[in-house]
Amino acid sequence: MTGVSPTQRQITSDDVAYLVRVSFGSHTRVRDAGPLVGGGYATVWWALLDDDRRVVLKLAPPVGTPLLRYERGLCAAEARYFRLVAEHAPQVPVPLVWDHGTDPAYGEWLVTALLPGRSLHELAVAGVAVDDGPARYDLGVALAALHRVTGDRFGYDGGRAGGSTWRIAFTAMLDALLADATEWNVRLPVTPERLHALVGRHADVLDEVRRPALLHFDCWDGNVLAAPDSDGRLRLCGLVDGERFLYGDPLLDLVSPVLLRRIEDDPGHPLLRGYQATAAEPLVLDVSARRRLGLYRLHLYLLMTVEMPSRSMTPQSHPERHARLAALLDSELAALADD
Incomplete structure (x- = not known):
């Protein structure tokens, strides 16, 4: 290959x-x-x-x-x-x-x-006409179970970005991406100073996170495996690619499953229903939660932008991806600045 x-x-x-x-x-x-x-x-x-x-x-x-x-x-x-x-x-x-x-x-x-099933992304690309709602509900249940596990620090393990508080860890994660962007000569629509100012402005909502929950972080559709049950309903049968796991705010795990969209704009989403039905603590998408979700989307879109050259992707070779990420970053930056 x-x-x-x-x-x-x-x-x-x-x-x-x-x-x-x-x-x-x-x-x-x-x-x-x-x-x-x-x-x-x-x-x-x-x-x-x-x-x-x-x-x-x-x-x-x-x-x-x-x-x-x-x-x-x-x-x-x-x-x-x-x-x-x-x-x-x-x-x-x-x-x-x-x-x-x-x-x-x-x-x-x-x-x-090797787990059974096919990824939700593969099913969508193949044009398989099936209701994936039950599988997404199951994903919410699975994430609620993962989030009951508590780590001894926030952020990544193995000597990577982390800290004693979620604010420190999250800031360190952003700083690592900014350093990567400099090394890979990636132009970003935000300066380090503006990014730090935004995080500082919303630091109080980050400080509300007191427990480092175990997160998968990368639950986009390509890492969610599903297969029909005996009644023909598509159910979750596997979560893969867990190498990007970290400890932090459970809300961070609600970003990648609805990649490029906002979970708070769809309160009836099956992922939220599964999560809310089984979570150890109530999931309340209040003003604080919405601000944190905005910060986490900002982090993810920065990551997806910064990683492009390391995957041999350039704005010229992948113009649609680059343009869409730039627009999404601008949108999240504006929303956080206005909030």
Whole structure:
């Protein structure tokens, strides 16, 4: 497979067979294998083993590949996340971790079980006519379960951006993105000074977050797997790509599931109904919550803009993505400035 991003590498079925033997022992063979597409960071393949197990092999970028600051150590982070969820929120369907290892020639990799179902993004692209409301309701229930798990600090783990309070951690996350933008020569529609002023203006709502809840952060439709149940209803059967997890405000997890839209503008959304039905604490989308959601969308759109050159995307090669993100950033900046 030829990677579409500099962080992805070209491997073959022989490479997959070798890493499977390293993970499971020399007696294990691969009956079939192929690439999984859709992501832009790691190289991902599925494999059918000779004992009928279906696994996913995720190969981290080669050592020395330029990465965004928060992306360092993501393969190990994903292993930690899936194990955390399996231990503390076992009702949430995440892949079983079979192995996490390193190799002098291949670098770092992760092997997990292959979950059933197709992503909501794949179903939409394929034009499958199905009501995805039940699956999105289930996602809300799953997020409510994840958010009951509490960390010992805010932000990312592994020495990345974080802090003792959510305000400190969130500011550090934004500062890391600003530093990445400088290094990658990404022009942003906001200066660091204006961004800091906006965060300072709304710091009081960030300080209302007192508990570092476990967050997935990246629950866009491509990472949400679903399959029909016995009644033909599409239900959640997996959450994948948990490497970007962090600890913070549960509201942060309500941004990526409705990517490029505003969840507070759709109070009857099935995700909200599932979350509200099972959350440990009531979900109130009041003025404070709306301000925080605006800040979190601002962070996500900044991230999606800053990551473009690291994925070989430029305003010229992807003009629609660049223009749409710029417009969304302007909208959130204006709303926060007026609030």
